[in-house]
Each structure stands twice: as C-alpha cells, then as structure tokens.
Amino acid sequence: MAKNLRKELFLGLIVLLTLVSFITPSILGIARANEVNNVVNESVQSKQLVNTINSLNVLSTQLTPEQILMNASSLEVEGDNTIITIPDEALLAVVDASGENIPELSSARMLRGHGVTKFIIYGQTRYGNFNAFLSQTSLRVIKYSVAAFNAIKAIVQAYLGNFIGLAYSSMNAILNIIRADQIRYGKVFLVRSWWYAGSYNQ
Numbered sequence: 001m002a003k004n005l006r007k008e009l010f011l012g013l014i015v016l017l018t019l020v021s022f023i024t025p026s027i028l029g030i031a032r033a034n035e036v037n038n039v040v041n042e043s044v045q046s047k048q049l050v051n052t053i054n055s056l057n058v059l060s061t062q063l064t065p066e067q068i069l070m071n072a073s074s075l076e077v078e079g080d081n082t083i084i085t086i087p088d089e090a091l092l093a094v095v096d097a098s099g100e101n102i103p104e105l106s107s108a109r110m111l112r113g114h115g116v117t118k119f120i121i122y123g124q125t126r127y128g129n130f131n132a133f134l135s136q137t138s139l140r141v142i143k144y145s146v147a148a149f150n151a152i153k154a155i156v157q158a159y160l161g162n163f164i165g166l167a168y169s170s171m172n173a174i175l176n177i178i179r180a181d182q183i184r185y186g187k188v189f190l191v192r193s194w195w196y197a198g199s200y201n202q
Helices: 002-061 065-072 088-098 103-109 136-144 146-180
Strands: 074-078 081-087 116-122 130-134 187-192 195-201
Touching: 065 081, 065 088, 065 146, 081 088, 081 146, 088 116, 088 136, 088 146, 103 136, 116 146, 130 136, 136 146, 146 187, 146 195
Parallel strands: none
Antiparallel strands: 074 081, 081 116, 116 130, 130 187, 187 195
C-alpha cells in the first residue's frame, strides 16, 4: 500500500511539473504582452503629444503680422488715459512671419531683455493727444521692416477706429524721423491735436 501511495505521489508530481511547464510560459507571455502593450500605448501617447505641439507651432506660423501683434498687445484704462502696449518680441515675430531678411536687426535679437512699445492716449481719443514710447528695438524694427510698421498701423487703427485718418499724418512724420535717426536710444514721440509735436530720448 505504501508502494502504491509513493507511486501516486510520484505521478502527481510529474503531472504538476508538466502543468507548470505549460502554464509558466503562458503567464510570462501574458506579462510580456502587457508590457509590450504599455510600451505601445506610451509611444502612441507620445506621438499624439508631439503632433499636438507641432499643430500649435504650425498654427502660430499661419498668423498674419496683424494677428501676431493683436494677440500680443494689451489695452488698459487708467483714469482718463488709454494705454496700448506691444512687446518688442511681438514686433520681432512679425519680421520673422513676414519673411523679411533684415541684417540690421541682428543686434536687437541679441539683447537679453526687450522693452515694449506704448501708446498713451490722454483724455478722449477724438482730441488726438497721445505719446508714443518706443524702445530701441522697436525703433529699429519700425525703421527697417515695412511689415512691422504696417502691422502697427493696423493695430492703432483697430483701437482708434474712425479717428485713424487723423492720425496718419503724425504717424508718417514719426516714421520719417525714425528712418533718419541713428537709433542709439529709445524715444518718446508727442502728438497733440493729431499733429506731431516733438520727441525726446528715453
């Protein structure tokens, strides 16, 4: 009887080992499959993220110069004054979007910090009293980039509305002064009753 019991135990052990030999690869195969699926899913998610980023970059390159400035500019009202602010980086982005190759702007791009262009309208817009605060970078961009100047005119027109016709003469006077200037400093241009009224260095 003991002999038969040992024989049954031996046969049972063989069966158990046989089952383990079949089951173990299956378990390992399932684990490996899950690992591969996780890697594939992570890869798909990474590709989706890269595609999303690329889509945003493509969208930004499709903006017009006017849209770039409009998105970057801000308008504030302080008391009776209206302040329009445009960052220098936005003006340089306009140059890039326009495809203009302007070597004279290489030094402006090397600056560690950029300033802003500000238009401060004093009192009601219809009276035409405002100052234009232009940084050295913005002066250079306006001097050499037709696209940037036209984009600024479009932004000013959007804010001034029907009064833009009155502002053209003073804007052209300011442009002529900028183009004739050596541009060593930023400048503040004064406009009174829609007429150019002088300037001074910042």
